[in-house]
Amino acid sequence: MLARVLILLVILAVAESCIQHTDCESCTRGSRRVRFKIISCRWCPFRSTCHTEGTTDHGCDDYEVALTSQCVNATQLVIRYLLKPHIL
Numbered sequence: 001m002l003a004r005v006l007i008l009l010v011i012l013a014v015a016e017s018c019i020q021h022t023d024c025e026s027c028t029r030g031s032r033r034v035r036f037k038i039i040s041c042r043w044c045p046f047r048s049t050c051h052t053e054g055t056t057d058h059g060c061d062d063y064e065v066a067l068t069s070q071c072v073n074a075t076q077l078v079i080r081y082l083l084k085p086h087i088l
Helices: 002-019 024-029 068-083
Strands: 031-034 037-044 049-052
Touching: 002 037, 002 049, 024 037, 024 068
Parallel strands: none
Antiparallel strands: 031 037, 037 049
């Protein structure tokens, strides 16, 4: 039980560190090792926010940016999304 609590605290610390990033490049470079796994940050181009890999409440599932090399295309993702027909 104590181990689970400690892991949760580490994951929350990673989430907090992702939130601090204000641009795509620094966000996608942000990662932390949690036990034997590396948890990375992901950039949401629509909200210009950074979130922790695996979170689901950010609204960017299909368009999140995971790699720094993808940051140049983040604006194109937003434009493509805005031009995509939406069903109301």
